[in-house]
Amino acid sequence: MTKPILIVGGGPAGLAAAHSLGTVGRPSILIEKEDALGGAPILSGYAKLVPTGEWAKDAIGGMVDRVTGDSNVKVRTGTTVTSFDGTPGNFNVELSNGEKIDAEAAILCSGFTHFDSVNKPEWGFGTYEDVVTTTQVEQMISSGNGVRCPSDGREPKRVAMLLCVGSRDRQIGREWCSKICCTVSSNLAMEIREELPDCHVYIYYMDIRTYGLYETKYYWRSQEEFKVKYIKARIAEVTSDGEKLIVKGEDTLVKRPITIPFDMVVHAIGMDPNVDNPEIASTFGIDLETHGFVGSENKYGAMAATSRPGVFVAGAATGPETIDDSIAQGHAAAMAVLSGMQEPVDKSA
Ligand SMILES: Cc1cc2nc3c(=O)[nH]c(=O)nc-3n(C[C@H](O)[C@H](O)[C@H](O)COP(=O)(O)OP(=O)(O)OC[C@H]3O[C@@H](n4cnc5c(N)ncnc54)[C@H](O)[C@@H]3O)c2cc1C
Ligand code: SF4
Secondary structure (H helix, E strand, O other), X not given: OOOOEEEEOOOHHHHHHHHHHHHOOOOEEEEEOOOOOOHHHHHOOOOEOOOOOXXXXXXXHHHHXXXXXXXXXXXXXOOOEEEEEEEOOEEEEEEOOOOEEEEOOEEEOOOEEEOOHHHOHHHOOOOOOOEEEHHHHHHHHHOOOOOOOXXXXXXXOEEEEEEEEOOOEHHHOEOOOOOOHHHHHHHHHHHHHHHOOOOEEEEEEOOXXXXXXXXXXXXXXXXXXXXXXXXXXXXXXXEEOOOOEEEXXXXXXXXXXXXXXXXXXXXXXXXXXXXXHHHHHHHHXXXXXXXXXXXXXXXXXXXXXXXXXXXXXXXXXXXOOOHHHHHHHHHHHHHHHHOOOOOOOOOOO
């Protein structure tokens, strides 16, 4: 009997990998540690996705339905992998629910962890209730409750969005750019303006990285159509005068200190390596790259390969990725398994 492919993580990347394998009749077993599939877009309650504008619950929910309706895919939620031994084509796997399985190969789609803003205390999160994260604003919109100040439920009249929170910040050991937060913030700013036309929204940035085609649809549109204001600044601190939140910093274009009051401050949080990565690396015997994401080898050849033959990786497990790229990588990893690319590449050749 054909052995299944083990897929770890039921987010966009894992769902794509399971779907690809299922379409060619290959069995897989999808292991998800949480009680539901869908990854960050579903588990964290994202609203309308960049760049399609589709609601996450519809777009990613559709991917979940497709996989749960596929008889080739066995889903185990609330489960993790506790041991993984063997060689390509012949792995022995133990799961936290006590189940033992044999697997042909493994694809790690274990994603990322949202940056915890309490690690940036000078910017007010955890101290002031009305300092929130982009994920919280996504949840306010997707729940249908609207964007409100958590302290008293009022509609904010002035919102500041601070970019690069937990990214591009050497002081707290996070040098990487999280890739999608500029675009997500521009998108959320437009959503806030649409819902609350009297609310002024300011985006404080170091650089704007609405890369590729997103520049027109998000950066320019948010300014020209939605009147979102962008301030190039270095933020020093977020405090309160007892009534308003006060954002203090330096406008780095005119090189002057700025102190502006707001009702709500939003941290555009970045993508950290999955907190489970040290354990995942030890269980699967694979290497992590220098920042703590799962190392992917030979990007021009054996796409999706890790340091261990027969173990592949896809999506935000490898570093900050968008949903569409994570999905593409999930499909690519399935293809790598199918085409028997488990052999390590001879780097001396
Ligand atoms: C605020 C915010 C908004 C965003 N909005 C967008 C957007 O609009 N458009 C866009 O393209 N991208 C967006 N992104 C990026 C998006 O979240 C990622 O691209 C996407 O979630 C990556 O999918 P993934 O499957 O690789 O990982 P994840 O979504 O992180 O899924 C990983 C899954 O693996 C599970 N898992 C983790 N560890 C284990 C383990 N040890 N065992 C078993 N299961 C495990 C997790 O529970 C999770 O279900 C946003 C990011 C942030 C921070
Ligand atoms: S995408 Fe934008 S907000 Fe996110 S880390 Fe990069 S520059 Fe900062």
